[in-house]
Amino acid sequence: DNSGDDRTPVSVIGLGMMGQALAGAFVRAGHPTTVWNRTAGKADQLVALGAREAGSVAEAVAAAPLTVVCVLDETAVGALVEPLEAVVRGRVLVNLTSGTSQGARELGERVERWGGRYLDGAIMAVPQAVGTDEAVLVYSGARDAFDRHAEELRGLGGSTYLGADHGLSSLFEAAVLSLMWNLLNGFLHGAALLGAAGVPATTFAPLARTAIGTVTGWLPDYARQVDERSYPPLDSTLDTHLAAMGNLVKESEALGVGGELPRFVQALAERAAASGRGGDGYAALVEQFREP
Numbered sequence: 001d002n003s004g005d006d007r008t009p010v011s012v013i014g015l016g017m018m019g020q021a022l023a024g025a026f027v028r029a030g031h032p033t034t035v036w037n038r039t040a041g042k043a044d045q046l047v048a049l050g051a052r053e054a055g056s057v058a059e060a061v062a063a064a065p066l067t068v069v070c071v072l073d074e075t076a077v078g079a080l081v082e083p084l085e086a087v088v089r090g091r092v093l094v095n096l097t098s099g100t101s102q103g104a105r106e107l108g109e110r111v112e113r114w115g116g117r118y119l120d121g122a123i124m125a126v127p128q129a130v131g132t133d134e135a136v137l138v139y140s141g142a143r144d145a146f147d148r149h150a151e152e153l154r155g156l157g158g159s160t161y162l163g164a165d166h167g168l169s170s171l172f173e174a175a176v177l178s179l180m181w182n183l184l185n186g187f188l189h190g191a192a193l194l195g196a197a198g199v200p201a202t203t204f205a206p207l208a209r210t211a212i213g214t215v216t217g218w219l220p221d222y223a224r225q226v227d228e229r230s231y232p233p234l235d236s237t238l239d240t241h242l243a244a245m246g247n248l249v250k251e252s253e254a255l256g257v258g259g260e261l262p263r264f265v266q267a268l269a270e271r272a273a274a275s276g277r278g279g280d281g282y283a284a285l286v287e288q289f290r291e292p
């Protein structure tokens with residue numbers, strides 16, 4: 001039954017691309033939904049679908065036991081939350097804005113000092129995926145608030161509770177973004193190399209997908225080695241990788257393709273080898289990140 005009669009009212013602060021998608025998912029799931037955005041006009045479509053537009057952030061928060069905030073950055077969140085001391089008591093604030101773990105902890109401390117419950121979260125999905133199982137959302141902070149609103153949050157996508165530390169969601173988001181950017185940079189560097197020889201990126205893409213799949217399969221063993229801080233070579237040694245890294249640097253230079261990325265990778269491996277890890281497996285490079 002999506003009539004809205006028995007559904008928990010929710011509020012959404014921030015109606016950028018992501019906020020619109022979040023509010024839209026709540027409206028479609030039948031939740032009486034109150035929305036607010038700094039700039040007027042962005043609520044119109046949602047209002048046409050049945051949402052109510054609040055005149056202020058405080059009015060929006062007061063309208064529901066659960067408020068989701070999704071704006072540009074944590075500085076904007078800090079300013080929006082400032083006047084909420086009087087209304088947040090007994091309510092749950094979920095912040096899905098990208099930020100830092102320290103910022104999340106400070107905001108959590110502030111909201112809970114005011115008598116509210118705070119969940120920090122991260123969305124690992126594009127707006128189009130919100131409301132489907134393809135969207136991955138993670139939350140950290142007040143467990144009771146996560147449990148109380150599990151059904152509402154589940155309506156936004158697959159939801160995972162990470163732990164009581166408010167900072168965990170931001171840390172997971174940072175780790176996933178690091179992974180994605182490094183993966184994409186590797187693909188784009190490879191595409192530039194092949195492009196210099198006239199090979200289109202579309203020809204490279206299928207092989208790149210296979211290589212990413214192969215690396216994905218290595219992750220469980222690498223993760224175990226990282227946790228155990230022990231790196232016996234599983235496939236090849238760092239010294240073998242180092243030789244091939246030299247080829248990548250040479251190819252990049254010969255073809256006039258930016259060499260910063262391969263030189264950085266080579267420098268990490270050289271440092272590891274110089275510290276006596278040349279006979280270890282690739283996962284030993286984690287020590288170069290742990291102790292830069």
Ligand code: FVH
Pocket residue numbers: 014015016017018019037038039042070071072073075076079080096097098099123124125126127
């Ligand atoms: N879009 C995506 O794919 C992702 C994926 C995963 C993580 N995010 C994060 O979500 C946050 C919002 O992103 P967004 O895509 O909705 O961003 P915009 O479309 O640019 O909308 C930004 C909204 O923030 C409002 N805003 C900005 N500054 C302030 C402020 N000082 N006070 C109040 N509101 C502010 C802005 O309002 P307006 O410009 O319309 O008045 C928009 O509503 C972000 O953290 C992503 O990293 C997105």
